[in-house]
Amino acid sequence: MRVVFILLLLLFAGFLFLPLIVLFIRSFETDQGFSFSNYAAVWKEQDIIGAAWNSVKVSAAAAVIATVLGFILAYSIHCTKIYRPIKGVLKTAIIMPMLLPTITYGFAIMYSFGNQGLITKLFGRNLFEIYGFNGLLTGYVIYTLPPAFLLIHNAFGYIDKKFIIVSRLMGDGTARSFTNTILRPLAGALGGAFVLSFILSFTDFGIPASVGGTYPVIAAQLYQVMLGSIPDFNQGAVIAVLMLVPAVFGIWLLHYLEKLNFHYDKITGIELPEHRIRDAAFGIISFAIVLGLLSIFAVMFIAPFLNSFPYDLRFTFKHISDVFTSGDLTGVYKNSLWVALLTSLFGTLIAYGSALLNVRTKLKARGTTDIVSMITNTVPGMVLGISYLLLFNDSSLKGTFAIIVLCNIVHLFTTPYLMAKNSLSKMNPSWETTGELLGDSWFKTVYRVVLPNSVSTVLEMFSYYFINSMVTISGIIFLVSAQTSVVASKIKELQHFAKFNEIFVLSLLIFCTNLVVKAACDWMQRRRAVR
Numbered sequence: 001m002r003v004v005f006i007l008l009l010l011l012f013a014g015f016l017f018l019p020l021i022v023l024f025i026r027s028f029e030t031d032q033g034f035s036f037s038n039y040a041a042v043w044k045e046q047d048i049i050g051a052a053w054n055s056v057k058v059s060a061a062a063a064v065i066a067t068v069l070g071f072i073l074a075y076s077i078h079c080t081k082i083y084r085p086i087k088g089v090l091k092t093a094i095i096m097p098m099l100l101p102t103i104t105y106g107f108a109i110m111y112s113f114g115n116q117g118l119i120t121k122l123f124g125r126n127l128f129e130i131y132g133f134n135g136l137l138t139g140y141v142i143y144t145l146p147p148a149f150l151l152i153h154n155a156f157g158y159i160d161k162k163f164i165i166v167s168r169l170m171g172d173g174t175a176r177s178f179t180n181t182i183l184r185p186l187a188g189a190l191g192g193a194f195v196l197s198f199i200l201s202f203t204d205f206g207i208p209a210s211v212g213g214t215y216p217v218i219a220a221q222l223y224q225v226m227l228g229s230i231p232d233f234n235q236g237a238v239i240a241v242l243m244l245v246p247a248v249f250g251i252w253l254l255h256y257l258e259k260l261n262f263h264y265d266k267i268t269g270i271e272l273p274e275h276r277i278r279d280a281a282f283g284i285i286s287f288a289i290v291l292g293l294l295s296i297f298a299v300m301f302i303a304p305f306l307n308s309f310p311y312d313l314r315f316t317f318k319h320i321s322d323v324f325t326s327g328d329l330t331g332v333y334k335n336s337l338w339v340a341l342l343t344s345l346f347g348t349l350i351a352y353g354s355a356l357l358n359v360r361t362k363l364k365a366r367g368t369t370d371i372v373s374m375i376t377n378t379v380p381g382m383v384l385g386i387s388y389l390l391l392f393n394d395s396s397l398k399g400t401f402a403i404i405v406l407c408n409i410v411h412l413f414t415t416p417y418l419m420a421k422n423s424l425s426k427m428n429p430s431w432e433t434t435g436e437l438l439g440d441s442w443f444k445t446v447y448r449v450v451l452p453n454s455v456s457t458v459l460e461m462f463s464y465y466f467i468n469s470m471v472t473i474s475g476i477i478f479l480v481s482a483q484t485s486v487v488a489s490k491i492k493e494l495q496h497f498a499k500f501n502e503i504f505v506l507s508l509l510i511f512c513t514n515l516v517v518k519a520a521c522d523w524m525q526r527r528r529a530v531r
Contacts, residue, residue, distance in 0.1 A: 001442060005357050005366070008350065012372050015406050019387030020379070026390050027237035038238045048239065051216035056246075058133055058217065059201035062140035063148075066197040067190055069141070069289055070148035076286040078156040079164070079182070081274045086283070091153070093290045097297070098146045099514035101471040101488040104300070104507040105139045106210025107500055111299040113138075116310045118299045131213030139207035142293060144197035151196060155189030191257040195250040202246050203380030205474045209492060218243060219474070222382055226389070226478060233390060240383045247378035300511075304504045319501040323509075329490070329502065333509055336486040339404055340469035347409040347465040348416060348458060355420035360429075360450065361442075369417070377414035381475030384411050389478045399481035411475045412468050416461035423457035424450070456525045463521040467514045 028034045042048055073094060077087045097105070112119045113130045120126055128134045159182070167177040183190075205219040212220050218239065226236040303309040304319045323329045354369040388407055397403040427450065435445030451458070473488040480489045487506050494503050 001357060001361055001363060004353060005363055008354055008357070009368060011350065012410070015388075016372065016375065016379075016384075016410050019384070019391045020375075022391045023237050023240055023383070023387040026234060027241045029234055029237075038234050042235060042238045042242070047216060048218070048221055051221045052218045052242065054133075054215060055202050055218040058136045058140065058215075059198050059246075062137055062144060062201045063194045063197035065137075065141050066144040066148045067152075067193045069145055070152045070193055071186075071190065072282065073149050073286050073289060074152040074156045075182070076282040077153065078159070079161070080279045080282050082279055082283045082286075086287075090286055090290055093294060094149050095146045096294065097142050099467060099471070099511050099518070100297070100507055101473055101491060101510060102139070102143050102204055102206030103209055103473055103488060103491050103495075104206075104503065105142050105296075106135065106207050107495075107503055107507075108297050108300055109135055109138055109211055111303060111309070111500070112296045118302070118310070119295065121310065131211055132215035135211030135213065136207060136215065136217065138296075139211055140197075140201040140204070142296065143204060143207060144200050145293065147200065148193040148197050151193045152186065152189050155186055159185050188254075188257045191253060195253055199246055199250055199378070199380070203243060203382055203474060205382055205477060206488070210495065219382060222386070223477065226386060236386055237390065240386045243380055243383050244378075247380070251374070251378055300504045300507060304501050304508065309501075319505055323502055323505040329506065332485050332487055332490045333506065335401075335484060336470055336488070336510070337513070339401060339408065339486055340466045342401070342405045343408040343412075343469040344462045344465040346405065347412065348461045350409060351413055351416035351461060352420045352454075352458060354413075355417055355424055356446065356450070359421055359424040360427075360446070373414045373417050376410055376412075379411075381411050381472065382477070385475045385478040399479075399484060401484050404476050404479050404484060404486070407475050407479060408465075408469045408472065411472070412465055416464055419457050419461050419464070420454070423454045427453055455528055459521045459525050459528075463518055466517050470510050470514055 025034075027038055028036065030037050073090060076082060077090060109130055111117055113127055113135075114120060115126065130138075164177065164181045167181050172180070203219060205223060208217045208220040209223075222236060222239045222243070225232050225239060299309070305315055305317070306312065307314040307316050307318070354372070357363060358366045358369045384407060388403060392398055392403060397406075431445060431449050435449065436442070440448070471488060473492070476486065477489060477492070480486060485493070487510055491503050491506060494500075494506075
């Protein structure tokens with residue numbers, strides 16, 4: 001156990017703490033030695049300060065909207081008597097955008113709301129200017145709504161609806177009852193959804209890369225500084241450090257909101273009575289939200305099968321066949337599959353092992369994995385990618401699949417780790433002791449007893465790692481090379497040549513692959529539950 005724990009600590013020391021330390025040191029490095037001159041220079045750069053302020057504004061607006069919409073959807077599922085199959089459709093449909101790369105969102109917005117866009121033609125006019133603040137806001141809401149919904153949806157499962165009925169019987173008005181029995185217990189989850197949405201929007205690179213226009217944001221500025229005509233690593237390090245400020249704010253806010261959390265002595269399985277006006281209103285609103293969300297991506301399933309959307313609407317398989325006959329594009333897709341598969345296998349092993357040592361052993365300093373989890377949860381993908389670039393730039397890891405896989409494992413570590421930790425903490429704590437008394441080693445008890453009882457969680461962890469490895473771009477944009485290019489980074493390259501049909505075909509490949517993996521993992525979970 002100690003050997004495994006030390007190996008895990010060395011892994012995170014080498015691929016999380018050390019890169020961040022190097023990044024921090026590099027931000028103070030100048031030709032004359034170490035000083036604050038890099039920070040002073042960035043502070044005088046009006047473009048960078050303006051981009052940071054733009055990011056704060058659009059990210060805050062997107063976070064508020066995503067949190068409100070996520071709450072409405074979760075409330076509709078948990079606190080109304082909407083027809084149950086419709087609730088299932090809502091839950092499934094809302095997570096569909098998570099199966100696509102964020103850089104694709106911008107192109108879907110362009111082909112939906114542009115001058116010749118699908119939705120523009122349906123309405124007969126432009127609904128809004130897609131480049132700049134409006135396009136970014138739309139893309140960020142699409143991007144952050146699914147994770148915000150999942151967070152609130154999970155919290156709703158721990159609310160005792162009995163108190164809603166008791167509150168009304170005691171004479172509370174609608175507003176007072178709603179505040180005390182719904183909003184008050186969900187304060188922590190709503191705050192968490194806001195922080196999550198804000199940080200995801202603030203640090204995303206994919207959406208600004210397609211619809212940012214002349215509205216600069218900090219992620220795009222960082223990309224230009226690091227991969228522009230004259231890369232400036234020191235200035236890039238300063239911008240990356242500054243991007244950690246919202247993460248610090250997020251940690252403080254979440255710590256404050258922890259004080260508002262409370263636990264019920266017992267959660268009853270009571271259902272709320274039918275209320276036709278409430279049910280109809282929330283059903284219509286929820287359906288409109290999901291329909292609006294999915295309608296933006298409808299063009300992705302139409303344009304690749306038309307000769308030249310929107311000018312030549314004749315049906316064709318030409319664009320599909322071009323992608324599959326192009327060795328370059330199919331090679332990129334295979335790269336993505338390998339990266340996702342390796343990340344899923346090793347990431348699940350590392351996250352599960354870390355949670356196992358934290359929850360099921362009495363090792364000293366085992367709480368270190370919680371600190372690692374907190375850091376990986378708040379460090380943006382672009383910041384981690386730059387840290388790797390600065391540390392491993394002259395090493396044999398540069399330009400290899402190994403560094404991309406390691407970056408993905410560390411970047412995506414938090415959620416799978418918490419999944420495993422929550423699952424393992426609910427199991428009988430005496431299993432290992434019983435196994436030891438019967439002569440079994442700790443590893444044998446884990447293999448024979450603990451692991452079989454957490455197979456569903458392991459499948460969920462694998463699915464999470466695989467799907468996010470297929471769609472992520474922020475963390476690996478600085479690490480890919482011509483030989484290790486993946487679909488998400490290739491889409492960025494195809495954008496420069498305006499090859500949007502190829503972009504949509506590759507996006508559909510990712511979507512279908514993720515859908516198959518998600519469906520397979522869900523099927524195995526259900527089969528396991530039945531058995």
